Amino acid sequence: MFLALGRLCTRGSRAKFLKTIYASKILGLSTSAKMSSKLKNAKRIEGLDKNVWIEFTKLAADPSVVNLGQGLPDISPPNYVKEELSKVAAIDSLNQYTRGFGHPSLVKALSCLYEKFYQNRINPDKEILVTVGAYGSLFNAIQGLIDEGDEVIVIVPFYDCYEPMVRMAGATPVFIPLRAKPVDGKKWSSSDWTLDPEELASKFNSKTKAIILNTPHNPLGKVFTNSELQVIADLCIKYDALCISDEVYEWLVYTGNKHLKIATFPGMWERTVTIGSAGKTFSVTGWKLGWSIGPKHLIKHLQTVQQNTIYTCATPLQEALAQAFWIDIKRMDDPECYFNSLPKELEVKRDRMVRLLESVGLTPIVPDGGYFIIADVSLLVLKGTYTSMINQMCI
C-alpha cells in the first residue's frame, strides 16, 4: 500500500512519506503469518545438516572419558613451529590482507617442496592455491569442478565430508567399497583392504566427472600401492575423469610403505588436484591451512571459487607456516626433519595401541599410514561381552 509520490529530496517530506509506508504496513498483515513461507534454506543443503562430529564431540566432552575419537593431536606441535608463529605475531604488516590465492612466501615454499616429488616445476602463482585447511581445498575443488548431474566416485569407507560436499554441488556420489577378510594366522592389515578392479571399472561411465582418492586413507590407514593407483589412473584417463587426491596424511606412512602421488603417474598431472594439510603435516590442525596443487587449467577454477567465498586466508599463519616449511625443506634427509621424525614417533604409538586393542579382545586392522586404527568389535559380540556392556550402559 504505497502512496505514489515522486522522489523527494528534502528530509522533512521524506520522513513523512516513510512514516506513511511504515504505518500502512502495521495496518496490513502481521509479520508472523507470512514468516514461515520464504525464510527457509536453499535446496543445495537439503538433508546435509546432520554431522557425526557434533554428536560425538558432545559425548567426548565428558572429562571421565579418554578421547581417542576426533583426529587432532593432543601433543604439542614442534617448538620451532610455535616459535615461528610467535615471531610473526610481532610483525605489523602481517596483520593485514595478503595475496588471495596464497601468501607469496608460502606458495614459494610449497612449490619448492613439492617440485622434489613431481619432477617438474610447479608455478607457485598458477598451480598452487592455499585454502582454509584441506577441508577448504576439497570444497573449492568440488565447487569449482563438479556440476549438477555429474557423478563422483567415492571409495568406502570415506572421510565423511566427501558425500555432503558432492551432494551440495548437485552431483551424485557413486560408492565403491574397499573389501577384505582377515587371514588366519596373519595380522590384519589395511593393505588387505582392496578395490576389485572390475567392480571399480563398472562404476565409471560418461557422467563420471571425478573420483576422490584418499591416501593414506582415513579411517583405514591404507596406503595405496603403485598397481592400485595405476588401476585408478587408467580408468581416469579412459573415462576422461578428474582425480581429487586427498593426501593430508602423506608424511604419516609407516615402515615398509611408501606414499605415492597419483599426479606423478603418466597422464595424471593434467587431471589431478592434490590436496595437502598444514594441520596434519605440522600437528597444527587449528591453523586451518591447506593447499591444492595441480595444473593451472584446474587450479584456476579453484581460485575463482576462492575469490567468491573467503577471498584470502589468514596472513600471520601463512607466514609462520612458510618459515616452518623452509626449516624442514633444508633437512629433508635428516632424521630430525619433522616429516621423518613424526611418522617414527607415531609408529611406536600405533604398535602400542595395536597390542592394547588385542589385549581386550578387539581385532585391530593395522594401518600402514595415517592417524587412525579401526578395530573390529565382532568378537566381543560373539563372546557376549558387547551385550553385557550394552546392558550395563542402559542401567
Add this chain to the structure above:
Amino acid sequence: MFRNTAAIYLHLVGPLWGKKSGASLTRCLHQTLAMAKRLPARRLDGIDHNPWVEFGKLASEADVVNLGQGFPDFPPPDFAVEAFQHAVSRDFMLNQYTKAFGYPPLTKILASFFGKFLGQVIDPLKNVLVTVGAYGALFTAFQALVDVGDEVIIIEPFFDCYEPMTLMAGGRPVFVSLKPCPTQDGELDSSSNWQLDPTELASKFTSRTKALILNTPNNPLGKVFSRAELELVASLCQQHDVVCITDEVYQWLVYDGYQHISIASLPGMWERTLTVGSAGKTFSVTGWKVGWVLGPDSLLKHLRTVHQNSVYHCPTQGQAAVAQCFEQEQMLFGQPSSYFAQLPQAIQHNRDHMIRSLQSVGLRPVIPQGSYFLITDISDFKSKMPDLPGAADEPYDRRFVKWMIKNKGLVAIPVSVFYSVPHRKLFDHYIRFCFMKDESTLQAMDQKLQMWKDELRP
C-alpha cells in the same frame, strides 16, 4: 582439459603405456574427442573476473601511493598485537581445532557484546557463527538461503562480491541505485545526500525476492543509513517476507556525530536479519580473517550447515585473540580510551586531510559519513580530457585511474567497479580513495598532489 597439445598427446598415449590397455590409437583418439568434458562447474560462469587482481598489480608498481585497496597501512592497536601474541604463546592446544561454529570464549563475548546493541538476548551457540572474515559470512549466508531463481536486491554502489556471490548461488541480482540529490554550487556533496527512491525500491520487490543486502556504513560511498531509511527497508522486507543480510563491517567507523544503527534492532527485524561483522575492520587486523554472523537460530542453522560442509572450522588462535580484544573493549566501552572511540576520531582527521588535499587539484570529494573510503567526482577531468587511453567500451573512471596511476603516482579504484554492468556508464565519473592510511602515506599523497597542482598551473 585439452588446452594444449601436450595434454592431448598424453591422453592419447597414456593408456598405451598401461600394461592392461589394448585400445588402439585410433579408438583412443575418437574417445578423447567425443568425451572431452567441460571443466569449470556452471556455477562459476561469469564470475571469474576480479577487479582487485587487475588493480592490485597496478598498485604494486614502483613509486605509487596506494590509496586503493581497503586495509590499514599502520599497525593494529597494541592490545590487539598483544592478544595475538598471547594466543600463540599460551596453551599449546590452541594450535588444534576448536568448536566448529566458533571458539567458545569468542562466541560468548560476541553474544554479550552485541546483545546490547541489537536489544536481543543472543545465545552464543544458536545465534552466533564465526566465519573466515565477513567475506566468508556473506558467502555462507548466500549459499544457505539463496536458491536458483531467487532474486536478491542489491543497493548500488555495492561492495563488488555481492553480485558474484548471488550468481554463484544461482540467484538473480536486482539492482537499485543510491542517487545524489543536486547540491548547492560550491558545496561539497555528502554521502547522506545519496538516497534511495522509495517508490523505485518498492518496485524491485517481487514474489521471487529472497533477500536484500544492505551495507551500512556503505563501501564505497561511506553512507550511514538513517533510522528512517532503515525503516523503509525494514517495512518492505517484512511486507514481502524477505531476509535482510546486513554487512556492517565498518560499524565503528562513523564520523561527524552520525550514529550507526543495526537494522536487526528495529521492530520485527531480528527474526529475518543476518548481521555480518568483521574483526579485521573492527580492530584494524584485516589479515586475521575473523568475521561473524549474528541472527535467529531459524536462519543460522542453515548457515551452520553450509559452514560444516565448506570450511568446518576457523583458525583457533585468531579467534582467541579477537575474543581477548572484545573483552577489553567491553570494559572500556563508552570511555574516551576505548578503541571504538579513538579510532573514528583519528580516522576522521585523515578523512578531512584527504578531502582538503584532493580539492587542491580540482577533484570533488563526496564527504563520507563513515567507512574507510570516500568517492571523488572527476567530471571536470572528464570534460577536459575525455579521450584517455583504454578499451573501446571501457568506462571513463577506469581509464582515468590507470592514467592517474601511471602519470600522477596515485592509486584509487574506479567506482564503476561497484556498479552493475548496465549502470557503469551512468556512474563512470567517480573514483574511490581509502583514507585508512598512515600519516606518512597521506604526506606522500600530498607530495604527489602538489606536483599535479604545479602541472596544472598555466
